[in-house]
Amino acid sequence: MADLDQLLTKKVADRYLKREVLGEGTYGVVFKAIDTKTGQVVAIKKIRLGKQKEGVNFTALREIKLLKELKDPNIIELIDCFPHKGNLHLVFEFMETDLEAVIRDRNIVLSPTDIKSYIQMTLKGLAVCHKKWVLHRDMKPNNLLIGPRGQLKLADFGLARIFGSPDRRFTHQVFARWYRAPELLFGAKQYGPGVDVWAAACIFAELLLRRPFLQGASDIDQLGKIFAAFGTPKPSQWPDMIYLPDYVEYQFVPGQTFRTLFPMASDDALDLLSKMFAYDPKARISAQQALEHRYFSSGPPPTEPALLPRPPPKKDSMDSKPSEFGPTVLSPNSRKTRRVMPEKGNDHGIGNERSGPAPMSLDFSVYDNRPPARPTINSADRTHLKRKLDLEFQIPEDDEYP
Amino acid sequence: MATNFWTSTHLKELLEQEEVDVVHNLDKQRGITLDDFKLIKLQMTNYIARLAQNVKVRQRVVATAVTYMRRVYTKRSMTEYDPRLLAPSCLYLAAKSEESTVQARLLVFYIKKIYPDERYRCEIKEILEMEMKILEALNYYLVVFHPYRSLPQLLQDAGMSDAIQLTWGIVNDTYRMDLILIHPPYLIGLACIYVASVLNEKDNTAWFEDLRVDMNVVKNIAMEILDFYDKQRTISDERVNAAMHKLGLRK
Numbered sequence: 155m156a157d158l159d160q161l162l163t164k165k166v167a168d169r170y171l172k173r174e175v176l177g178e179g180t181y182g183v184v185f186k187a188i189d190t191k192t193g194q195v196v197a198i199k200k201i202r203l204g205k206q207k208e209g210v211n212f213t214a215l216r217e218i219k220l221l222k223e224l225k226d227p228n229i230i231e232l233i234d235c236f237p238h239k240g241n242l243h244l245v246f247e248f249m250e251t252d253l254e255a256v257i258r259d260r261n262i263v264l265s266p267t268d269i270k271s272y273i274q275m276t277l278k279g280l281a282v283c284h285k286k287w288v289l290h291r292d293m294k295p296n297n298l299l300i301g302p303r304g305q306l307k308l309a310d311f312g313l314a315r316i317f318g319s320p321d322r323r324f325t326h327q328v329f330a331r332w333y334r335a336p337e338l339l340f341g342a343k344q345y346g347p348g349v350d351v352w353a354a355a356c357i358f359a360e361l362l363l364r365r366p367f368l369q370g371a372s373d374i375d376q377l378g379k380i381f382a383a384f385g386t387p388k389p390s391q392w393p394d395m396i397y398l399p400d401y402v403e404y405q406f407v408p409g410q411t412f413r414t415l416f417p418m419a420s421d422d423a424l425d426l427l428s429k430m431f432a433y434d435p436k437a438r439i440s441a442q443q444a445l446e447h448r449y450f451s452s453g454p455p456p457t458e459p460a461l462l463p464r465p466p467p468k469k470d471s472m473d474s475k476p477s478e479f480g481p482t483v484l485s486p487n488s489r490k491t492r493r494v495m496p497e498k499g500n501d502h503g504i505g506n507e508r509s510g511p512a513p514m515s516l517d518f519s520v521y522d523n524r525p526p527a528r529p530t531i532n533s534a535d536r537t538h539l540k541r542k543l544d545l546e547f548q549i550p551e552d553d554e555y556p
Numbered sequence: 557m558a559t560n561f562w563t564s565t566h567l568k569e570l571l572e573q574e575e576v577d578v579v580h581n582l583d584k585q586r587g588i589t590l591d592d593f594k595l596i597k598l599q600m601t602n603y604i605a606r607l608a609q610n611v612k613v614r615q616r617v618v619a620t621a622v623t624y625m626r627r628v629y630t631k632r633s634m635t636e637y638d639p640r641l642l643a644p645s646c647l648y649l650a651a652k653s654e655e656s657t658v659q660a661r662l663l664v665f666y667i668k669k670i671y672p673d674e675r676y677r678c679e680i681k682e683i684l685e686m687e688m689k690i691l692e693a694l695n696y697y698l699v700v701f702h703p704y705r706s707l708p709q710l711l712q713d714a715g716m717s718d719a720i721q722l723t724w725g726i727v728n729d730t731y732r733m734d735l736i737l738i739h740p741p742y743l744i745g746l747a748c749i750y751v752a753s754v755l756n757e758k759d760n761t762a763w764f765e766d767l768r769v770d771m772n773v774v775k776n777i778a779m780e781i782l783d784f785y786d787k788q789r790t791i792s793d794e795r796v797n798a799a800m801h802k803l804g805l806r807k
């Protein structure tokens with residue numbers, strides 16, 4: 155009897171066979187499981203219910219909401235959701251490793267075509283998001299997961315948002331700092347897909363350099379690092395800069411050439427990088443345009459995903475040595491080595507956005523709370539309307555839709 | 557209308573009128589007719605709107621909450637999903653998914669305040685449990701598109717900016733029907749503009765033609781809206797109460 159009980163509890167929702175824990179997320183544990191229906195290996199995120207008694211975690215809900223709309227080979231697939239013992243569980247396709255582990259693994263040599271392949275898959279996933287008006291807002295190597303056949307997929311949509319209305323105002327406290335675009339660092343509240351493109355450029359640079367490119371220790375320092383690399387932006391380069399909320403004048407520094415910054419990269423790679431790192435978000439290349447850049451169409455083609463070098467699957471990586479570059483720490487939550495991130499605990503820097511109430515979007519707030527009175531239509535109006543409805547468009551309709 | 561509507565789950569999940577107008581067997585057994593079914597959904601729409609006014613959320617949240625409620629009832633019965641609990645729970649979930657979270661205890665507070673009727677009372681715990689059930693019934697599809705966003709621009713384009721209040725009100729009223737489950741929001745929006753322009757005696761024939769949309773559909777939606785206004789006047793509280801009584805929940 156006890157054995158049977160144990161067997162039953164191991165099978166979540168009568169379907170998934172629970173295996174080892176894969177990692178600890180911000181809002182729940184992720185464990186490996188086998189889908190007994192399909193035999194597929196999956197990763198299940200168990201959403202912790204907050205103590206504050208506010209039901210389904212806000213961040214988890216965001217992730218569900220957006221991932222249900224985004225189905226693409228370069229975006230993590232949300233296979234299923236189900237409640238179990240009062241907790242919400244999200245079932246994802248199982249991913250072996252992530253891009254951070256690839257970049258960090260000193261045993262891996264990344265050829266120019268490998269880099270081309272990884273960045274192409276990143277941009278493909280991003281282009282799909284942007285086409286559907288979704289901003290990822292947390293692009294970093296750690297959130298780019300890599301599947302068993304080498305496919306790279308965007309994951310962790312807990313910070314993502316729909317940017318439908320151009321006048322929507324967002325929080326600028328998004329992205330891990332090293333991947334934050336200059337407009338965000340200057341406190342922009344109205345921003346667009348360019349913020350994801352900047353982060354993708356940082357990832358591109360990180361693939362080339364095999365270390366995080368712009369490692370600022372604070373927001374101010376982050377801008378300092380950016381300007382030291384590319385030079386302080388001139389107003390002619392970025393006219394809107396001086397109007398940004400947190401704009402402060404930086405002492406002019408000339409910056410370096412892309413060739414100096416990335417000595418090993420091809421001319422095409424440098425040209426694309428310079429367009430992705432454009433200061434003015436309006437002038438920055440879009441993810442879709444980047445995919446159409448000659449870097450991807452000329453020269454040696456990107457490596458087939460299945461042939462890409464990648465570290466051994468995560469379960470074996472526990473005993474791998476810390477990388478030789480940069481500071482590393484042993485994360486208290488997992489046995490996986492992690493790079494020290496600035497202000498780790500506040501990595502996303504959004505505090506209340508993740509847990510507490512989010513600021514309301516402002517679209518149509520002018521009409522909020524005082525909806526216009528419902529129009530009343532009397533029967534005379536109605537007869538009049540009906541007559542008009544019946545008569546109008548009769549002739550043009552016949553002309554247009556023969 | 558945002559371009560992503562064309563690839564959205566909202567578009568994929570659109571239903572036919574006949575699929576929406578199905579009274580579940582459990583409800584039928586209690587004597588609920590199609591008219592009762594519609595009436596209760598209308599009543600719950602009003603309930604959501606009233607609650608929303610008190611907790612101060614945007615119209616968009618109301619619209620999403622009503623859409624959730626109506627979608628749930630295409631899949632679940634009122635017998636199993638008590639409307640008086642489902643309605644506030646939909647508002648709770650919609651507020652969250654539209655990024656303007658409202659605390660459950662605030663809802664519970666206002667429900668008590670504005671509805672002395674004990675059968676409307678609910679506890680935080682019940683709302684949170686219902687939230688999970690709603691998510692399941694919705695198949696976790698949470699993104700809903702509404703006609704509001706494109707309205708000012710369309711009206712301006714049609715030279716009808718002065719009719720924004722009127723048109724906005726008509727759009728609000730469309731949520732008292734099931735239109736949002738059946739038609740793409742931009743067509744609902746156009747139908748509302750159509751009704752408004754006729755009401756304002758503004759001849760917009762040329763403008764509508766230029767849009768290259770199926771005017772038959774727009775016209776049909778407009779007719780439905782007018783029919784609704786017509787019927788609306790015959791609805792009495794007694795009829796609503798009688799329908800709710802048949803459900804006989806929450807003794």
Ligand SMILES: Nc1ncnc2c1ncn2[C@@H]1O[C@H](COP(=O)(O)OP(=O)(O)O)[C@@H](O)[C@H]1O
Nearest residue numbers: 176177178179180181184197246247248249310
């Ligand atoms: N689909 C997956 N396959 C394998 N491991 C995963 C998957 N999703 C998440 N994980 C593991 O769980 C950890 C936390 O998940 P993540 O979604 O990134 O949460 P967070 O929001 O805290 O970053 C990841 O770092 C990774 O190790």
Ligand SMILES: [Mg+2]
Nearest residue numbers: 296297309310
């Ligand atoms: Mg993550």
